[in-house]
Amino acid sequence: MAFDQEAVLRRFAQAAEDAHAELTELDQRSGDGDFGDNLRGGLRDAVLRFEKGDGGVSAFGALGEVFLDEVGGTSGPLLGLLFTEIAHALDGTGTDAVAAFGEGAKAGLAAIQRVGEAQVGDRTLVDALAPAVEAVPQGFAAAARAAQEGADRTADLRARRGRASYVGERVKGEPDPGAVGIALFFRTVAEAAGQR
Amino acid sequence: MSLPFHPADGDPVPPALRGFARAHADLVELHEKPAHLVARHRAPARRVGLVSGGGSGHEPLHAGFLGRGMLDAVAPGKVFASPHNKQVLEASRKAAGPAGVIHVVKNYTGDRINFGIAAERLRLEGIEVRRVLVDDDLATESDETATGRRGTGATVVVEKLLGAAADTGLGLDELAALGAEFAAASRSLAVASRAQTSMHTGRPAFDLEAGELEYGVGIHGERAQKTIDRPGTEELVDRMLDELVAGLPEGPEEVLAVVNGMGGTTLLELYGLHDLVAAGLERRGLTLAGELVGTFVPALDMAGFSLTLTWLQPEWKAWWAAPAVTPAFPRTVEEVA
Numbered sequence: 001m002a003f004d005q006e007a008v009l010r011r012f013a014q015a016a017e018d019a020h021a022e023l024t025e026l027d028q029r030s031g032d033g034d035f036g037d038n039l040r041g042g043l044r045d046a047v048l049r050f051e052k053g054d055g056g057v058s059a060f061g062a063l064g065e066v067f068l069d070e071v072g073g074t075s076g077p078l079l080g081l082l083f084t085e086i087a088h089a090l091d092g093t094g095t096d097a098v099a100a101f102g103e104g105a106k107a108g109l110a111a112i113q114r115v116g117e118a119q120v121g122d123r124t125l126v127d128a129l130a131p132a133v134e135a136v137p138q139g140f141a142a143a144a145r146a147a148q149e150g151a152d153r154t155a156d157l158r159a160r161r162g163r164a165s166y167v168g169e170r171v172k173g174e175p176d177p178g179a180v181g182i183a184l185f186f187r188t189v190a191e192a193a194g195q196r
Numbered sequence: 197m198s199l200p201f202h203p204a205d206g207d208p209v210p211p212a213l214r215g216f217a218r219a220h221a222d223l224v225e226l227h228e229k230p231a232h233l234v235a236r237h238r239a240p241a242r243r244v245g246l247v248s249g250g251g252s253g254h255e256p257l258h259a260g261f262l263g264r265g266m267l268d269a270v271a272p273g274k275v276f277a278s279p280h281n282k283q284v285l286e287a288s289r290k291a292a293g294p295a296g297v298i299h300v301v302k303n304y305t306g307d308r309i310n311f312g313i314a315a316e317r318l319r320l321e322g323i324e325v326r327r328v329l330v331d332d333d334l335a336t337e338s339d340e341t342a343t344g345r346r347g348t349g350a351t352v353v354v355e356k357l358l359g360a361a362a363d364t365g366l367g368l369d370e371l372a373a374l375g376a377e378f379a380a381a382s383r384s385l386a387v388a389s390r391a392q393t394s395m396h397t398g399r400p401a402f403d404l405e406a407g408e409l410e411y412g413v414g415i416h417g418e419r420a421q422k423t424i425d426r427p428g429t430e431e432l433v434d435r436m437l438d439e440l441v442a443g444l445p446e447g448p449e450e451v452l453a454v455v456n457g458m459g460g461t462t463l464l465e466l467y468g469l470h471d472l473v474a475a476g477l478e479r480r481g482l483t484l485a486g487e488l489v490g491t492f493v494p495a496l497d498m499a500g501f502s503l504t505l506t507w508l509q510p511e512w513k514a515w516w517a518a519p520a521v522t523p524a525f526p527r528t529v530e531e532v533a
Contacts, residue, residue, distance in 0.1 A: 068317065069282050074306075077281055077313045088320060115312035160342075 003097030005059035005090065007192040009050060013043040015184050026177040030159065034073055035177040042071040042079075060087035075125060075178045078116055082108030082129070101189070102136035109133050123157035125178035132186050140190040147186035151179040199398035200497070208395065209252045209274055216259060220523040223263045230280060232287035234269045235262040237521065239363035244371050245269065245291030246362055248300040248355060249284060250307050251276040253392075253496045254415060257351060260492075260524025266359035267300075267522075268293075275395065275496075276416045278306030284314035288323065296324030296368045298375065300355055302347025303331035326368055328375030330354050332382045332504065334443045335412025335420060348415050349456045349504040350382035352492045356525065360515035381507040383443045385436050388413040388458060388500030389426065395496075415458075415495040433472040433503075440505045441480060447507030451477060452486035452516060454504035459494030461501050466490065469501060486516040490526060 016023075016039045024036030043063075050062035057065070064087050067080030082105065089104030090097065109129050118124040120131075132147035154176040202208035210231070217226035217233065225234050232249075248258040249271030258270040269291035271283035288297045297318065301311045308329075315325040332350035336343075358375045366374070388410040391400040401417040404410060409426040410419060427435070455470045457463075470489045477484050485508045493502070508516065519529050 068313065074309055077310075081313060081316055084317070084320065111316045115309055115316060117308075 003090065003101060004192055006050070008189050009043075009047060009059040009063060011188040011192050012185055013047050015188050016040045016043045016181075019180075019184055023177050023180060026174055026180060029174055030176065032073075035075060035181065038071050038073050038076045039079075039181050042067050042076060045070055058087055058091065060084075060090060063087070074116070075181070078112050078125070079181070081111045081115065084108070085111060098136065098140070102133070105129075105133045105136060118160075121157060121160075123154050123159040123176050123179075125176070125182045127151065127154045127157070127176065128179035128182035128186075132182065139195060140186070140193045141195040144183070144186040144190040144195075147183040151175050151183040154179045198393060200393060200395055202395065207274060209272060212252070212255075213259075213272060216255075216523070223521065223523055224259065227286065227290075230271075230283040230286055232269060232271045232283050232290070233259050233262060234287070234290045235264070235267065235522075237264045238268055239264055241365040242268075242362050243293045243295040243365055244362050244368050245288070245293045245297040246300060246355070246359060247271070247284065247288050247291045247297055248351075249273065249279045249287065249311075250302050250304070251278060251416070254493050256491075256524035257493050258355070261352065261355050261359075261520070261522050263520065263522035265363060265518060265520030265522065266355050266525060278304065278310045281310045281313035281317070284311050285317050288314060288318055288325070289321075292318075292323050296326070298358070298362075298368065298371055299325060299327045300351070300358065300375065301327055301329050302351055303329050303344055304346065305343065307347075324368055326372035328354060328358065328372060328379060330379050330382075332379065332384045333412075333414070334383045334385045334439060336414075337443065346414055348386060349384040349454055349493045349502040350379065350506065352456075352488070352525075353382055353452060353454060353504060353506050354378045356520060357512055357515045359520060360518040363518070377509075378506065378512075380445065381447055381509075382504060383440050384454075384456075384502050384504040385440055386413045386415070386456075386458065386500060386502035387411050387432065387436070388420075388495075388498050390460065390499035392417050392459060392496035392498040410500070413458075413495075413498070413500060415493060417495060417498070429469070430472060433469060434476055436503050437473065437476045437480070437505075440503060441482075444505060444507060448509060449481065450483045450485035450508045450510075450513075452488075452506040452508045453477065453484055454488045454492070454502075454506075455490075456488075456493050456502045456504065457491035458498035458500035458502065459491060460497040460499035461491070463490065466501060469503075473503060485513060488526075492524070 020036045027035035046063045046066040064084030085108035086104030089100045128147045128150035131150040132143045135142040135146035245268040251273045253275040269287035271279035271287045273279035330347035331345040333346040391402045412420040
């Protein structure tokens, strides 16, 4: 099945514009309030870099570079690892796109966990990413549902990693903004693939 | 109130990096975007590049240890802040040897994450990376937190021993294992009688009464868990040595000692402290087989000192004695026995 990277990038960028206020408010309760800005800004820059690259860089390649090099906070570069791994997997020839995307996302999850040392249940973006990666073989719609459910579950978790760990019980009841960002990403992937 | 003599335009790090690179142009090369420094010379046998880095404000760490016998490249962050992963990535690309690169990382969350991201990017480029984590600070030993001991004064010991070992042509995994052994055999403890000066207010970052001592202080101006009544210097050194020896795992009877100034402590004091350290180790039946006295891992201009002890395995002695041609390590020729 074809996988339109550019469509994902553009939909994701639009989704980050739409969710900016919500993400900012969530992050103000648990972190330093910059996640909405970082995600939206990173996606705006990634679109620009992709357009300027004029075919020389893939949409996911541009996403990876911008989030690793330019986006602030800790979650920005961690997302960059995910996008870069997916870009590498999609660049490989001969595999079908869903499988390649799944391999890349799996490698991205592994890299994020090696770097950030977070497990499922620590109230981080891993809580949305891990179930989504597991569900990709059932299709993008299943992965999007799994990511959303994972993000929703973070509302009941106490943070053990990341900046939210400093405020402890006070963030319970609201989902982790990084996990919400991951759910947003998988939703746009499913939409771009026409699976929703 | 006493403001430091930084240029007026804010961040003091870029001008200091330029001045440093100018002063040591025979040894190091500065790249500004993103900021990293690279050693100009390395031993021909070295197959693994050694990269370190971390927040600024701890000079001469790490750039002062660039050069033959120690580090190949460094990534300096802003004052007390981790470098960006892009700085570590660029430094590592330039430093990598045919057998890869080792990151010497002090144990702080920001450094772990940023070096970790750079390591993932290097792996994607096909460059092998291993990490040596320095976690020697006895004051942060706790079973209750997952963060572990901070990395402090032992960093210079690890960078020296690992550099000399790398110059013998050892491979990546051998060096990573050795580096972990160097760190595991090291413990440090720091005290302060005055906090470092805040760059913004010109006032000490925290207040201490006369007669008080911050015991177990870190290198970023964070307070220690304990403020104690200041004992006499002899008694203080004795107490610190007791705790360090008790805090180290079992080891040989030969030990390396570092008496490190925290930035605002005179050499007159540090050498006097070293005399007490040497006598104290002898009383405990330990042989002082390596020593280093001076300001190597300070916290800006904090008044205080740290003691580091490292068990010295017999085969490590030659690495400690080997020459290091760097801006700041005080030995450019083989140590004479």
